[in-house]
Amino acid sequence: MAIGECIFCAIVKGQAEASIVYEDDAVAAFMDLQPVTPGHVLVVPKAHAVGLEDLDETLGCHMWAAAHRLARALRRSDLRLTSQRHRPQQPSSAPPGEARS
Numbered sequence: 002m003a004i005g006e007c008i009f010c011a012i013v014k015g016q017a018e019a020s021i022v023y024e025d026d027a028v029a030a031f032m033d034l035q036p037v038t039p040g041h042v043l044v045v046p047k048a049h050a051v052g053l054e055d056l057d058e059t060l061g062c063h064m065w066a067a068a069h070r071l072a073r074a075l076r077r078s079d080l081r082l083t084s085q086r087h088r089p090q091q092p093s094s095a096p097p098g099e100a101r102s
């Protein structure tokens with residue numbers, strides 16, 4: 002990785018190791034090295050950006066659409082189903098009859 006370059010740009014360019022789960026012309030998605038939950042995926046633009054406000058609206062929407070599709074796939078995967086089965090039971094604060102996901 003070159004000096005001054007961020008790790009996400011290095012991953013996108015194939016100069017740093019990552020488990021890529023999705024990629025197109027504008028964005029890439031890969032597994033987080035320190036996952037907070039099973040299946041924790043990061044979606045980044047291929048062009049360097051510090052924050053969401055640095056993206057033009059079209060790219061921001063494209064990145065969000067990719068994240069939405071990945072979240073849907075993860076939610077329906079065995080990985081998420083397995084992790085929910087092993088999650089400790091916590092008392093529900095939802096009113097009776099209200100579904101929680």
Ligand SMILES: [Zn+2]
Binds near residue numbers: 007009010048049
């Ligand atoms: Zn970068």
